[in-house]
Amino acid sequence: MITSTRMAMVDRNAAALGVPRKQLMESSGNAVARVVRGRADPGARVTLVCGRGNNGGDAFVAARFLEGYDLRVVLLGRPGTISTDIARENWTALAEAEIPTETCTDSRNFSLEGEDGDEPDLVVDAMLGTGVSGAPREPEATAVRAINDADATVVSVDVPSGVDADTGEAAGVAVDPDAVVTFHDDKPRLSDLDADVTVADIGIPDGAETFVGPGDLLPFDRDPQSHKGDHGEVLVVGGGPYTGAPTLSAQAALRAGADLVRVACPESVAREVQAFDENLIVRSFPGDHLAPEQVNRIADLAAEHDTVIFGPGLGDADETLDAVADFLEGFGGTAVVDADALQVVPEVDTDATLVCTPHQGELRKMGGETADDWRERADLVTDFAAELGHVLLVKGAYDVISDGETTRIGRTGNPGMTVGGTGDVLAGVTGALASTQEPTHAAAVAAYANGRAGDMVVEEHGYGLVATDLLDRIPDAMRDEGDE
Numbered sequence: 001m002i003t004s005t006r007m008a009m010v011d012r013n014a015a016a017l018g019v020p021r022k023q024l025m026e027s028s029g030n031a032v033a034r035v036v037r038g039r040a041d042p043g044a045r046v047t048l049v050c051g052r053g054n055n056g057g058d059a060f061v062a063a064r065f066l067e068g069y070d071l072r073v074v075l076l077g078r079p080g081t082i083s084t085d086i087a088r089e090n091w092t093a094l095a096e097a098e099i100p101t102e103t104c105t106d107s108r109n110f111s112l113e114g115e116d117g118d119e120p121d122l123v124v125d126a127m128l129g130t131g132v133s134g135a136p137r138e139p140e141a142t143a144v145r146a147i148n149d150a151d152a153t154v155v156s157v158d159v160p161s162g163v164d165a166d167t168g169e170a171a172g173v174a175v176d177p178d179a180v181v182t183f184h185d186d187k188p189r190l191s192d193l194d195a196d197v198t199v200a201d202i203g204i205p206d207g208a209e210t211f212v213g214p215g216d217l218l219p220f221d222r223d224p225q226s227h228k229g230d231h232g233e234v235l236v237v238g239g240g241p242y243t244g245a246p247t248l249s250a251q252a253a254l255r256a257g258a259d260l261v262r263v264a265c266p267e268s269v270a271r272e273v274q275a276f277d278e279n280l281i282v283r284s285f286p287g288d289h290l291a292p293e294q295v296n297r298i299a300d301l302a303a304e305h306d307t308v309i310f311g312p313g314l315g316d317a318d319e320t321l322d323a324v325a326d327f328l329e330g331f332g333g334t335a336v337v338d339a340d341a342l343q344v345v346p347e348v349d350t351d352a353t354l355v356c357t358p359h360q361g362e363l364r365k366m367g368g369e370t371a372d373d374w375r376e377r378a379d380l381v382t383d384f385a386a387e388l389g390h391v392l393l394v395k396g397a398y399d400v401i402s403d404g405e406t407t408r409i410g411r412t413g414n415p416g417m418t419v420g421g422t423g424d425v426l427a428g429v430t431g432a433l434a435s436t437q438e439p440t441h442a443a444a445v446a447a448y449a450n451g452r453a454g455d456m457v458v459e460e461h462g463y464g465l466v467a468t469d470l471l472d473r474i475p476d477a478m479r480d481e482g483d484e
Contacts, residue, residue, distance in 0.1 A: 029061020232435025
């Protein structure tokens with residue numbers, strides 16, 4: 001089962017893995033044609049009613065595989081408004097193959113009847129796909145009503161036009177099909193339809209779902225009407241023995257898109273932390289390390305933020321670890337736990353949503369197991385995440401991200417990132433993304449972006465990078481440059 005949003009990510013990841021959308025459309029159209037051939041005898045009248053997106057493109061391809069049928073391909077709109085290059089190429093291919101096509105730009109002129117006045121035996125509904133929501137507009141709305149009124153078999157491409165694939169709801173009129181051909185995986189609520197559903201394998205590799213890729217960046221586009229705070233407020237709790245670690249995490253959270261980042265640190269290092277970066281807001285507490293008597297103040301601060309990053313630079317003093325445990329036991333929000341703070345997680349009973357970011361040595365201290373082979377390690381991390389009840393982002397040459405059910409693999413990064421501080425940057429990116437995204441997805445994209453930033457640095461300067469080199473590259477690493 002896959003949502004429409006996730007399907008768009010997988011589609012883009014497949015392209016990054018070398019399986020272009022054009023190839024996927026060819027396979028999708030072939031799958032539609034197979035279902036049509038199973039429901040209509042050779043020579044039957046088949047009308048394909050097509051939208052201007054990739055849903056219509058799938059039908060353009062299908063028409064090329066339906067030799068031997070009395071075909072009619074109807075485009076709703078002008079060819080110049082076809083919205084993607086690959087759909088436009090396949091529309092042009094129909095003309096080159098001399099397959100009959102026509103356009104309809106006015107709903108008053110739409111009819112399923114051919115020039116001889118006869119209705120089709122089968123209609124392919126390829127007007128609106130999974131990426132479209134809301135009530136159909138004209139001329140699609142008129143076409144939907146005509147298809148439903150026709151005495152013809154109806155095959156919908158991916159989802160019935162007018163139906164939201166994720167909710168099964170229709171905001172207006174919607175096609176009532178006899179069959180649906182959907183791609184790669186079943187879509188939520190298609191099983192609720194009174195229709196035969198075929199899930200077609202169109203050649204998307206397993207890696208498009210397993211490996212984190214550029215498609216996973218799609219949810220991070222911003223609303224032009226955004227306001228301050230809409231993209232997350234992050235609190236970094238750290239420092240005392242170390243000052244660089246909490247500062248790196250806070251700077252990385254800002255670079256990853258958080259609107260506001262505050263650092264809660266001991267007053268003994270507050271001035272030093274503030275001096276690193278004027279963009280940071282520092283909230284100090286008495287003493288030179290975190291202790292249990294500071295937990296109430298930290299809890300009050302945390303309540304004002306979307307995500308807390310707990311651990312960078314805190315150290316492992318007994319009092320500090322006690323304070324971490326006390327905080328987590330009373331916390332009910334989202335927290336990224338890193339560094340020395342990780343060791344208390346297995347013993348803490350908390351209602352918080354935790355994203356834990358250990359390297360493999362820290363994972364062992366938590367009670368988990370690891371392995372050299374990333375596939376074996378992925379299984380071990382998945383099992384341990386299920387046991388903990390929290391999200392794990394286990395750092396390595398191949399990062400493993402799991403909540404115990406969904407497991408993703410990050411393959412970006414390089415040996416230059418063994419330098420100290422890159423994990424603090426990763427914690428900051430994770431915290432920023434977890435402010436607006438589901439935790440497992442946030443952790444997966446953070447691992448991808450952090451490693452990609454490191455790859456950009458090494459590509460330009462070679463090895464010898466330092467953690468601060470990553471900061472300026474994070475915005476670029478969070479941007480998809482399109483199909484490679």
